[in-house]
Amino acid sequence: MTDRRGNKARWSAAALLAPVAAGLFTGTAAWSASHDPNQASSATPVSTPTPTPTETVDPQLVALQQAIASSKAQVTALQTALTQLNAKIAAPVAAGTRSTAVRSTSKSTAGSPARSTAPAQKPAAQKAATPTRTTTVAAAPAAPAPAPVTHTTTGASGAKP
Amino acid sequence: MSSTLHGSDLTTTFRAMATDVSVRVVEPRPGVANDVGRARAVFAAVETACTRFNPDSPLMRANARPKEWHQLPPECFDAVTEAERAHRETMGLFDPRVLRTLERWGYDRTLAFETTEVAVQPGAPAGRHKRLPVATRRPWRPGLDHDSRAVRLGDEPIDLGGIGKGLAVRWAAGHLEAAGSAVLVEAGGDIYAGGPGPEGSGWLIGVEDPNGGADPVAVLSVQDAGCATSSIRVRHWKVGDRQVHHLIDPRTGQPGGKGLAAVTVVHPDPAWAEVWSKSLFLTGRGGIRHEADARDLAALWVDEDGVVGSSRAMKPLISWEAGNAW
Numbered sequence: 001m002t003d004r005r006g007n008k009a010r011w012s013a014a015a016l017l018a019p020v021a022a023g024l025f026t027g028t029a030a031w032s033a034s035h036d037p038n039q040a041s042s043a044t045p046v047s048t049p050t051p052t053p054t055e056t057v058d059p060q061l062v063a064l065q066q067a068i069a070s071s072k073a074q075v076t077a078l079q080t081a082l083t084q085l086n087a088k089i090a091a092p093v094a095a096g097t098r099s100t101a102v103r104s105t106s107k108s109t110a111g112s113p114a115r116s117t118a119p120a121q122k123p124a125a126q127k128a129a130t131p132t133r134t135t136t137v138a139a140a141p142a143a144p145a146p147a148p149v150t151h152t153t154t155g156a157s158g159a160k161p
Numbered sequence: 162m163s164s165t166l167h168g169s170d171l172t173t174t175f176r177a178m179a180t181d182v183s184v185r186v187v188e189p190r191p192g193v194a195n196d197v198g199r200a201r202a203v204f205a206a207v208e209t210a211c212t213r214f215n216p217d218s219p220l221m222r223a224n225a226r227p228k229e230w231h232q233l234p235p236e237c238f239d240a241v242t243e244a245e246r247a248h249r250e251t252m253g254l255f256d257p258r259v260l261r262t263l264e265r266w267g268y269d270r271t272l273a274f275e276t277t278e279v280a281v282q283p284g285a286p287a288g289r290h291k292r293l294p295v296a297t298r299r300p301w302r303p304g305l306d307h308d309s310r311a312v313r314l315g316d317e318p319i320d321l322g323g324i325g326k327g328l329a330v331r332w333a334a335g336h337l338e339a340a341g342s343a344v345l346v347e348a349g350g351d352i353y354a355g356g357p358g359p360e361g362s363g364w365l366i367g368v369e370d371p372n373g374g375a376d377p378v379a380v381l382s383v384q385d386a387g388c389a390t391s392s393i394r395v396r397h398w399k400v401g402d403r404q405v406h407h408l409i410d411p412r413t414g415q416p417g418g419k420g421l422a423a424v425t426v427v428h429p430d431p432a433w434a435e436v437w438s439k440s441l442f443l444t445g446r447g448g449i450r451h452e453a454d455a456r457d458l459a460a461l462w463v464d465e466d467g468v469v470g471s472s473r474a475m476k477p478l479i480s481w482e483a484g485n486a487w
Binding site for chain 1: 185323326345349350351352358365367371376377388390391394425480481
């Protein structure tokens with residue numbers, strides 16, 4: 001009788017422990033499957049509330065990103081202007097004019113500073129994101145505004161321009 | 162002659178004085194055709210009286226015997242009178258006696274500047290006065306009898322081409338004052354811009370690039386004033402190996418305007434716009450700003466490197482400028 005009671009007790013304990021062990025194993029397996037070991041090693045507690053973006057982004061970083069975006073836009077605009085200017089310079093030469101129309105433009109880049117800039121064509125004075133870009137942008141000529149449509153032209157007598 | 166009506170504007174074009182002439186009238190009023198006809202007649206009369214390319218013209222008859230008195234038609238007499246005044250007021254820089262030099266360099270006939278690179282051989286026909294001196298430093302003091310419209314030119318023949326065209330524009334514009342709300346007279350770069358223009362904010366006049374660029378070097382907004390340009394873009398040629406142009410400095414007898422390619426002047430009188438554009442050109446690049454500012458002249462110039470400059474009086478008239486001003 002004692003053995004029977006002992007065996008019965010052991011079987012009862014085993015019956016209770018088996019589901020607990022199985023549940024524990026299943027839970028452990030499920031947990032391990034859903035967690036990155038690298039993250040698991042992080043010191044940050046799981047229960048730590050997730051911070052909002054506004055709390056973590058550095059204001060200086062935001063300002064720099066905005067400056068970069070602005071400078072990129074400026075560089076793009078100036079590159080477009082440079083392309084147009086180069087096309088304008090090339091046009092009279094391609095047309096085969098007998099005189100040196102390009103001189104007026106080349107002078108604007110090679111001449112003295114006091115003479116080289118038209119009043120209405122001053123480049124925007126925005127800061128570039130990096131010193132390299134600052135140098136590049138400052139060297140680019142400003143885009144000339146197109147000449148307005150005129151009613152007539154004055155020039156050399158004896159010929160229509 | 163051709164006339165076209167665009168919207169409320171009437172534009173008439175015709176050929177005179179070796180150039181294309183156009184008359185544009187904004188909001189023409191009844192009788193405009195007669196006004197334009199009188200304006201055209203002015204150009205024909207000035208050309209007939211003042212041309213140096215017709216030996217039978219009144220001017221050339223006087224030039225043939227410059228020391229004698231000659232009775233002239235009103236257009237030619239008035240042109241001589243105005244030229245004498247211009248000679249005095251420009252301190253001799255405007256001098257119609259440069260004709261001798263032009264003839265000596267082969268410009269004693271119409272040359273095809275517009276279509277070819279003109280070259281003249283040294284010793285080519287130099288006109289009938291080739292043995293007379295080229296440069297003169299003596300003031301020009303022609304005899305003028307206003308009652309009989311008679312002149313005695315002096316020692317040398319004269320050329321009235323430039324001032325004659327300016328006067329023709331002035332007189333033609335006088336016939337068009339009541340033709341419409343605004344009027345534009347243009348003859349080979351000599352212009353009178355009367356009234357507020359088609360848009361009511363002034364006539365926009367492009368100043369051509371003397372180096373041949375397609376775009377103007379500046380755009381001027383002009384109202385009730387004349388405008389003229391002296392430029393060497395077209396009328397330059399070779400005499401042997403030497404490059405010359407038609408703007409002769411009477412002080413030296415040589416091509417003038419050192420360092421300059423063109424000068425434009427806006428002046429209430431189109432004839433005086435012509436006088437001052439030529440005279441300021443002859444001052445050269447080094448002196449033009451001082452001279453224009455001292456005389457309060459509205460002047461804009463382009464030097465031989467293509468750099469644009471302007472006087473104080475011109476700046477308010479500049480509505481657009483290319484990117485090479487100083």
